[in-house]
C-alpha cells in the first residue's frame with residue numbers, strides 16, 4: 001500500500017472520531033485565534049489533534065501543516081524520500097456551522113513536495129463532508145471517487161465523478177457591497193441563471209456544485225483583495241478535485257493549481273465549478 005493510500009485510509013478512520021467529538025464542543029471556543037486571525041473553536045483544536053496524531057504516525061508522511069498551526073510540523077521521518085508525502089489539512093472546515101448544526105468538512109491536500117506546495121504538486125486531494133451521511137471525495141490519478149465512510153471504512157459509491165453538463169447552483173461568499181464591481185456584475189448574471197446554494201462551509205457548498213453543476217466562489221473583496229480562503233488548505237485541494245471532475249478553477253486569472261505559494265497561510269480568491277462559468281468569470285474580471 002502506498003503512503004497516499006495510508007493517508008486517505010487514515011483520514012477516513014479518524015473522521016468518525018471528529019464527528020463524535022462535535023456535540024460536546026458545540027459552543028466552546030478555544031480562546032485563541034488561528035494564523036489567519038480567526039476564532040478557533042474547541043472542535044477545530046480537537047480535529048487537528050486527532051489528525052496530527054494519526055497522520056504524523058504514518059511512515060512516509062514527512063510534513064504536516066494545518067490551518068490551525070502557524071508552521072509546518074516535521075513528523076520526524078527525516079528528509080523526504082521516494083514515495084514520501086507532505087499533508088496540508090483544514091481539519092474542520094466551516095466550524096462556525098457547528099453552532100447552527102449545519103454541514104462541515106475536512107479538506108486534505110497530499111503533496112510530493114515540501115510545504116507550502118503548489119496545487120500542481122498535489123498527488124491527491126480529498127474532502128470529508130460531515131452531512132446527513134459522512135462521505136469522502138477523493139481526487140487522484142486524474143479521477144474522482146466518492147466513498148461513504150462506514151465506521152471509518154471507505155466504501156466506494158460513485159466512481160469517475162464528473163460535474164453534470166447542465167449547471168444548476170451557485171454560491172458566492174462575502175457581502176455584496178464588498179464585491180468588486182466586475183464580480184458583482186458577473187454575480188447578477190449568474191443569479192438570473194442558477195439557484196442559490198450557500199451554506200457557509202466550503203466543503204458543503206462545493207459538494208453541491210460537484211453534485212449539480214454550477215459555481216462556488218469566495219472572490220476577492222474590496223476589503224480583502226486576496227479574499228478569505230487559504231490556497232494551501234482550501235483553494236488548491238478543492239481545485240484539484242473539481243478539475244479532476246472535469247470542472248475548472250481560478251484565482252480570477254489562472255487555475256488555482258498554477259498559483260505559486262509564497263507563504264503557508266496565504267489567502268487566494270477562489271472560483272471553482274463548471275468550466276463555462278469559470279471562463280465567464282475570468283472574462284468578466286479581465287474587462
Ligand code: P6P
Pocket residue numbers: 093094095096173174200201202203218228229
Ligand atoms: P463566511 C469557513 O469558515 C470558510 O473558511 C469556508 O469553509 C467557507 O466557504 C467560508 O469560510 C465562509 O465564510 O464569510 O460566509 O462565513
